[in-house]
Each structure stands twice: as structure tokens, then as C-alpha cells.
Amino acid sequence: MADPMKIRAVLDPATGKVEVKVLMAHEMETGQRKDAKGAVIPAWFIQGVTATCNGRTVLDAEWGPAVAKNPFLSFRFGGAKAGDKVVISWVDNHGDKRSDEAVIQARS
Amino acid sequence: MDSSRREMLRGAGGIAVMALAMAAGLLKPAAARAMTWNKAAFDTKSFADAVKALGGPPAVESKDVVLDGPDIAENGAVVQFTIRSQLLDTESIAVLVEKNPNTLAANFQIPPGTDAFVTTRVKLAESSKVYALVKAGGKYFYAAKDVKVTIGGCGG
Numbered sequence: 001m002a003d004p005m006k007i008r009a010v011l012d013p014a015t016g017k018v019e020v021k022v023l024m025a026h027e028m029e030t031g032q033r034k035d036a037k038g039a040v041i042p043a044w045f046i047q048g049v050t051a052t053c054n055g056r057t058v059l060d061a062e063w064g065p066a067v068a069k070n071p072f073l074s075f076r077f078g079g080a081k082a083g084d085k086v087v088i089s090w091v092d093n094h095g096d097k098r099s100d101e102a103v104i105q106a107r108s
Numbered sequence: 109m110d111s112s113r114r115e116m117l118r119g120a121g122g123i124a125v126m127a128l129a130m131a132a133g134l135l136k137p138a139a140a141r142a143m144t145w146n147k148a149a150f151d152t153k154s155f156a157d158a159v160k161a162l163g164g165p166p167a168v169e170s171k172d173v174v175l176d177g178p179d180i181a182e183n184g185a186v187v188q189f190t191i192r193s194q195l196l197d198t199e200s201i202a203v204l205v206e207k208n209p210n211t212l213a214a215n216f217q218i219p220p221g222t223d224a225f226v227t228t229r230v231k232l233a234e235s236s237k238v239y240a241l242v243k244a245g246g247k248y249f250y251a252a253k254d255v256k257v258t259i260g261g262c263g264g
Contacts, residue, residue, distance in 0.1 A: 058219060060217040062145055066208050068230055074227035075223070
């Protein structure tokens with residue numbers, strides 16, 4: 001199992017929007033690189049990312065191997081309040097997956 | 109001689125099919141994602157082909173799509189872009205890198221209630237034009253930007 005994601009979800013009371021920042025731990029191997037012996041290092045990358053809040057999907061993404069190693073992602077959504085949970089899940093092309101959550105904080 | 113060779117081939121095929129079925133059974137959720145993952149779009153090698161594979165007619169350049177990123181990236185392995193769309197009914201936002209081995213890097217579905225805004229980091233194999241492609245109201249719009257890369261993000 002991969003290392004946990006770092007997730008921050010902050011509600012801006014002025015706009016009513018939640019800004020989410022996610023840092024994932026993943027090699028995101030492209031399948032283009034070769035090792036010291038000249039053998040191709042097989043592709044290994046996150047293919048799908050889903051973010052939900054209160055059971056509602058707030059972002060759904062498909063990624064290719066061109067997303068950078070240890071992917072960073074930021075997005076904003078409305079309709080949630082401080083204390084609600086944001087759940088982020090990913091699945092990679094090996095079928096490995098990981099799901100983490102964060103409680104929405106109000107910006108002070 | 110010939111027929112026994114055929115038998116052997118058939119046998120080998122059967123084993124491969126069984127192995128596939130087992131893998132599918134063991135990795136069911138991944139298999140489901142692998143089936144929905146738009147391989148055709150991620151395999152494309154040009155902006156026009158990627159737009160077509162994502163289901164679009166040719167995209168139109170639009171000032172309502174804003175692509176923020178560096179003019180010069182020292183390290184092509186990590187280049188951050190922010191994409192904003194001011195178009196009503198923005199349904200999806202994609203990032204495409206023209207000179208990468210495959211053009212499409214990422215495609216984000218934006219459900220109602222989520223801002224048409226996303227920040228992500230991608231790899232650039234070499235200096236390239238980078239596109240932000242937005243689907244809004246069933247139509248496709250884009251913004252583009254040239255990014256110069258000092259050290260490539262792919263290859264070895």
C-alpha cells in the first residue's frame with residue numbers, strides 16, 4: 001500500500017468555497033525510461049482520481065503517465081461546511097489504490 | 109506436424125485466457141477503472157487527435173480559458189499549471205503537452221458545484237506547446253502556451 005496522501009481542505013467563509021490541496025505519494029513511472037541495463041522500466045502510474053464530499057463527487061479525473069511524480073492537485077468546490085469530510089481516492093494501472101480523507105477547516 | 113503445432117498454440121491461448129480471467133477476478137475494481145480509462149485518448153500523439161479521441165469536434169481558441177504556467181521550466185519533470193475557465197457549464201478540463209510521447213496528460217471532470225479551476229503538475233519531455241482544453245456546453249475550447257524546458261522530464 002502506498003504512503004498516505006497529504007490533504008488540506010480549507011473553507012473560505014467569504015466565498016463559501018472549499019479549496020482542496022492534495023499531495024500524493026506515487027512514482028508515476030512513464031514506461032519511457034530505461035534502467036542501467038537498457039531494459040524499459042514498465043509504466044506505473046495513477047489512472048483515476050476521485051474526490052467526494054458527503055457522498056457527492058466533487059472531482060473525477062483520468063490521468064496519464066505524464067502527470068508528475070508525487071502528484072499535486074488543487075481544486076475548489078462549493079456546498080460544504082467546516083467539519084465535513086473530503087475523501088480522495090486513486091487507483092493506479094497495477095490495481096493498487098489508496099483512499100484518504102480530511103476534515104474541512106474554516107479559514108481563520 | 110502442422111496440426112500438433114496448432115494444438116499447442118491453442119493450448120497456450122487457453123492458458124493465457126484463464127490467466128486473464130483470474131487477473132480480472134482478483135483485480136476487479138482496477139479492471140473496472142482500466143475499462144473506463146480512456147486509453148485511446150491517452151495514446152494520441154497530437155492535440156487534434158486527442159481532442160477527437162475525447163469526443164470533440166475541433167477545439168476553438170478562447171480567451172475564457174486561462175492557462176497559467178511558467179515560460180521557462182528548469183526541470184521538465186515537474187511543471188505546475190493552473191487552468192481556469194470562465195465559460196458557463198464547464199464540464200471538463202484537460203492538460204495536453206504537444207511534444208510529449210503521448211499528448212494527453214490529464215483530464216478532469218468538473219461536476220456542477222465545483223469551480224472550473226484546477227492546479228496540477230505534469231512532465232514535459234522537451235520544450236513544448238502546452239494546451240488547456242475545456243469542454244463547456246458540449247463544445248471544446250482551448251488556451252495554449254509555449255514552455256521552454258532546460259532539463260527534460262522523460263527519457264533516461
